[in-house]
Amino acid sequence: MSLVKTRVLLKANLHHFPENAFGSIASLVNPAVSRARDTLVIACSELGAAPDCISFGNHNRFLVLQHLAASIPSKSECEGDGRHSFRKIEKEFEKHDFRQLIVCGHLSCGVISHWLQPVPAGFVDVGGYRIRFEQGARRIVENNYSPGSATKRLELMIFEHVLCQIENLLTHPFLRERVRSGATSLHGWVIDADTARVYSYRPTESAYVII
Numbered sequence: 439m440s441l442v443k444t445r446v447l448l449k450a451n452l453h454h455f456p457e458n459a460f461g462s463i464a465s466l467v468n469p470a471v472s473r474a475r476d477t478l479v480i481a482c483s484e485l486g487a488a489p490d491c492i493s494f495g496n497h498n499r500f501l502v503l504q505h506l507a508a509s510i511p512s513k514s515e516c517e518g519d520g521r522h523s524f525r526k527i528e529k530e531f532e533k534h535d536f537r538q539l540i541v542c543g544h545l546s547c548g549v550i551s552h553w554l555q556p557v558p559a560g561f562v563d564v565g566g567y568r569i570r571f572e573q574g575a576r577r578i579v580e581n582n583y584s585p586g587s588a589t590k591r592l593e594l595m596i597f598e599h600v601l602c603q604i605e606n607l608l609t610h611p612f613l614r615e616r617v618r619s620g621a622t623s624l625h626g627w628v629i630d631a632d633t634a635r636v637y638s639y640r641p642t643e644s645a646y647v648i649i
């Protein structure tokens with residue numbers, strides 16, 4: 439799938455993020471001379487090194503963690519499970535002062551496409567990834583949009599899924615506090631791997647815009 443449009447408009451008021459939670463692209467570009475590891479990227483496991491290819495400034499600034507469909511558990515999902523994937527994010531924050539956190543999905547995501555298929559017989563949802571998707575982006579798209587085609591439906595799921603993961607991030611108190619105090623700024627990205635273009639979420643417009 440390849441888009442030619444420069445912006446993807448979503449429905450307003452489906453997500454409620456703290457004011458100023460999202461950083462500007464300028465805030466990513468400005469410290470380009472910095473050599474500190476100041477940017478955490480949580481990307482889909484399928485994406486390979488793609489986020490590095492579009493990094494600004496020194497590559498050492500970026501630490502990339504790869505999760506299935508860039509999926510992030512909420513605080514309530516992590517209760518009683520010391521091995522959940524959020525623990526890894528917490529540990530990296532203990533080592534590095536991440537000023538920017540980018541959740542990075544991508545068009546043509548095979549994982550999300552797979553989750554839209556009927557559940558295979560005997561399927562076990564290890565890690566709860568599929569149910570997280572079904573209760574997040576899938577529910578939001580099916581309750582609020584009327585996509586005219588399967589392609590458009592998948593596209594909406596991919597863009598909404600990134601925002602659902604940012605909501606999940608913000609359920610974790612230490613991260614919510616970092617965002618509230620301005621220590622960390624968030625970015626929601628969807629990469630078009632065919633064109634290497636990046637769509638970045640702008641909360642004031644409820645839209646993703648090509649950067």
Ligand SMILES: [Zn+2]
Pocket residue numbers: 482483484485507544546547548549550
């Ligand atoms: Zn993917």
